[in-house]
Amino acid sequence: MVKFTVEGLRRIMDLKHNIRNMSVIAHVDHGKSTLTDSLVAAAGIIAQEVAGDVRMTDTRQDEAERGITIKSTGISLYYEMSDDSLKNYKGERQGNEYLINLIDSPGHVDFSSEVTAALRITDGALVVVDCVEGVCVQTETVLRQALGERIRPVLTVNKMDRCFLELQVEGEEAYQTFQRVIENANVIMATYEDSLLGDVQVYPEKGTVAFSAGLHGWAFTLTNFAKMYASKFGVDEGKMMERLWGENFFDPATKKWTNRSTGSSTCKRGFVQFCYEPIKQIISTCMNDQKDKLWPMLQKLGVVMKAEEKDLMGKALMKRVMQTWLPASSALLEMMIFHLPSPAKAQKYRVENLYEGPLDDMYANAIRNCDPEGPLMLYVSKMIPASDKGRFFAFGRVFSGKVATGMKVRIMGPNYVPGQKKDLYVKSVQRTVIWMGKRQESVEDVPCGNTVAMVGLDQFITKNATLTNEKEVDAHPIRAMKFSVSPVVRVAVQCKVASDLPKLVEGLKRLAKSDPMVVCTIEESGEHIIAGAGELHLEICLKDLQEDFMGGAEIIQSDPVVSFRETVLEKSSRIVMSKSPNKHNRLYMEARPMEEGLAEAIDDGRIGPRDDPKNRSKILSEEFGWDKDLAKKIWCFGPETTGPNMVVDMCKGVQYLNEIKDSVVAGFQWASKEGALAEENMRGICFEVCDVVLHADAIHRGGGQIIPTARRVIYASQLTAKPRLLEPVYLVEIQAPEQALGGIYGVLNQKRGHVFEELQRPGTPLYNIKAYLPVIESFGFSSTLRAATSGQAFPQSVFDHWDMMPSDPLENGTQAANLVADIRKRKGLKEQMTPLSEFEDKL
């Protein structure tokens, strides 16, 4: 039932005003994929009848089994608008044919990196919200991300069928629920408003909110009903639409519209009277098989059923009738076409977010104008495993120019610096491919405004990159994506058979490529580590690794490991001193904890080594109370030159000090990467160089003398400043009915978690609980929680902050000391910490 051909599709790709790139985003289990399937059904890839039962977009077996989406999937849809429905469209258009590039993304928080990747290459977002559960934590997260990328949202209130069948709520109550859902969403959107994007809030009366039942394949916007009633009441469609939402009441007895309820029993809200009630009536008639009543009603509505469909009974009949009357595809697709921007429109304001270079150069202008004749600017947002094992499609969006089969492109990786040769390749695209459902079709070229997959570049792109024409040496790359989650859960893997190691290495490389978030590294001890956002994410990664990337070779995985950080609680109890190996040089140092929020500011990049020193000292003095001169005396950040620790020079009038600076910095980079407690990274420690005594001959104060000494004195000052461990903490959001709360609190208490917010969702028996939970306790948390609440609670955890463990790791038998011992054992270090006397010297 393919309604369109590759050639046909390719032709529409040139109509940049008739393209809509959009992603479907929502909280987990709010019905994104099901809804997407009913849209796919309209584009004719699968038969109308099976939409809602089979998820077209979940192509992986494990996705189907778990019933959740893991990878985002892109699909191109084709939709032809009627002249009648386009008559109110004010924007530019080229004909009635529309191409919708749709990306279905996962809702589970562990996979939100996929959402980030999807948002980058789309211009609009369909936000799906469950009408009963309302706006959840993940809805908020993805909305925030979307608006950050300047993605215009439209909303659909989904799972309407639950109102009618399951809950059987009355019209007014339902209206209040919907109203609240929309309000909640608008509150979030208003927070992240952006002047260039304009008003991003959604209004049912403007047609930017749809009401849908993905499972049954029907949906409507107020436009549908307004059209229907406009002629009947003899009013303008726009006016009718306004009356169908908000404080507009209609009394059929008096045939009068009022602004508030008159109190008469027949006076009802416009929405209830004209939208909700008719649907409810049709559904109940179908469900009760009152066919004699049904046919005349349908006739009145102008719904024509096929002969064979008239024999259907109950739910099947209802589904069929609703699909025919209010097809989800036309309502949703029309909403997108009307209210979401075309690439040509969106790129005008998105260019600022996207392009790293000067905003007036030819590349910025080409992106701004979505110019197919301009230089190629293409962003690869993710790598999709191809059917032949080990190869990947580079999937991305063309922002300007055209990408063609056989074309030579410049690949600028994430570390590319304009003018340098670092992370830069010139290679040719073997094939350009577009997706049509499960089928991949090769095309000659793909013009700007479209999504595209490319073959033959996978060896040069890790996760993402910017592509441009071979000759465009002045082009700057497109800004790298920022992920909202970080990989905090790690697991060590090794192969069962030692000779499989090359396979494992190869597999890890591919895994790193296939997932935007996963990080594959190696430990000092020689163990391979996979780091992911959460337990579920890791589980999926390991499965992929073993089955897809290693050809089924067996692997052994360790228990999940959490990385800790080392910090200090107070200023060092005394100034510590270490002598160089030749005893001729002495370094004096002190450690102190950084001011609150400073470590986070460094993490966020607000303060960093590359700043203008003036700016840096301004922020430090204004926000963190530093002395202005002191702020200029920061020697370095670390580890990796950007980490949240510092060395500050507090010396006065020391000779040769600048000579040893580089050596002290080298020692600090080393020490801050491997703290004295358990060789974990340090965090939030400020080391102050108090005094330095150096040998007069330069040869005796070289790097060889100073670097090891700097490391030792840093350790000594850390150990004298009440060292503490920091553990990562998840923010957990749980939604559950009241009777499950007891179980939730029980499990959280047992796992060292604490609840800091409990809110009842207005109008529902559901409670929203927010809690902090140490990551180390989170393994098996969701299954324990499910068991304790008989499956009623489903947690969403996302890394939130580092929390200091109160116990003293230097005191034997404390929790922190045991943890340190465990970590040291795992790393193959001496179980006893090196004592302070090894680092500190006496005069």
Next chain:
Amino acid sequence: MDFEAKYEISRAADFICTRNFTKVALQFPDELLKDSVRVVKVLRNKIRSIKGESDVGLYVMADTTYGSCCVDEVGASHIGADCVIHYGHTCLSPTSTLPAFLVFGKASVSVFDCAGNLYKSVLDKGKPVLVLFGLEYAYAIQSLQETLAAKSSTLSNSPSEQQIQFADVMNPVLNPSDYKTSNEHLGPSGTYTHGRSDGMTTGMQYSIGGLTWNLAEGCKMEDYMLFWIGSDNSAFANAVLTFNDCEIVRYDATENRLLSDTSNQRRILKRRYYLVEKAKDANIVGILVGTLGVAGYLHMIHQMKELITKVGKKAYTFVMGRPNPAKLANFPECDVFIYVSCAQTALLDSKEFLAPVITPFEAMLAFNSGSQWTGTYVMEFRNLISSSPVEPGKLSEEARFSFLKGGYVEDVDIQVAENGENNTGRALALADATEKALQLRDKYPNTLVNGTAKSGAEYLASRSYHGLDMYSIDSTAEPFFIGRSGKASGYKDESENRTS
């Protein structure tokens, strides 16, 4: 134990007299230095008794620059010695200029207990056993074999002869010419790889640390269980790492115990794997000369240099005696050091080192693109010499995955080299060079970060301190004054004070 027997005085005297050496260097490790005077006295008497009058000069050498297991040829040549007699633990690495006689020493071992343990482990494992041993136990092997034979004849279910195989000890006399001839013989054929010689007809010949043995055709090392007699020293570590596929038990002769735990060694192997991964990310490589005696070390150093420059990295050679953290930290620009030394001193792994120190074998793994860590491990660099270096054009086009950074990185210079081939004209090369020179620098000149350096000069330039500021703003001529002169141990003006 008899002193003369322990130090093999008569054999040493024979060696000196038959070859007519007149200047002999006696090399002692630190732990045997206390006996050196006695050895010299006894040896001198012995030589006198053989030759009549003594024109032989005996010199004691101690505190070698490198590992004490190697023959210190440089030290011996200071006194112009004709030969070296080396006492104590040795790696039997061939010498390059001087003949040497090696005295292994004799450590006590309970032969009966050892035989019992060996016998038991053969029965338990049901695998053929290869007996390897520390050279200080070499003298006892004969009696061990006899005890074993006697023991097996008394029992009915005795293991057959083939199931226990003993390694042979190499000739304790080292002649520098031996190596050259054997190298000529082996060099072109190139079969002398991974510890195997080209004795194809008689099966495989293996050698490690002065022990040699033949395996019958069709037998593999993995099929054997290794039974090591001796202490847990570098020779044992060498054997464990080289034959890491084999099951290994160790009989500790001082404690009369059988130890089968080699997890520590496995951990070392994993750690080496990490170091190889780390070395892959290195831009500047230091080659540490760890021996001036072991034959072929120069060849190895050249080969390493060639390998490093071929993959577009920068190599510097250092001669600094035995490396320690303070010495290596004087060269913070080096991301990794390659330590070219004899097999038994090759493993230097201390967390104290700022940059990892790896062996030439590991360097080959790291820098030869396409080579993979398979588990085979070669300690002896001589076994690497003839193994094929990088074949040009074999470089895979794929960007390299760095496990340290968790992503793909590209080795810039390879690309540059590729492009360079296309640019035939000099004009283009010049344009290329200027393009590099005119790079966009950091936005703020005062940033605290410097990029990674590709060469020592670049590293120096990126340091915040470049030495004295030559371009002083003040252009007026400075009055010059005479500084002090003399040596650092006592400058001229100081010594005047001292005398007065």
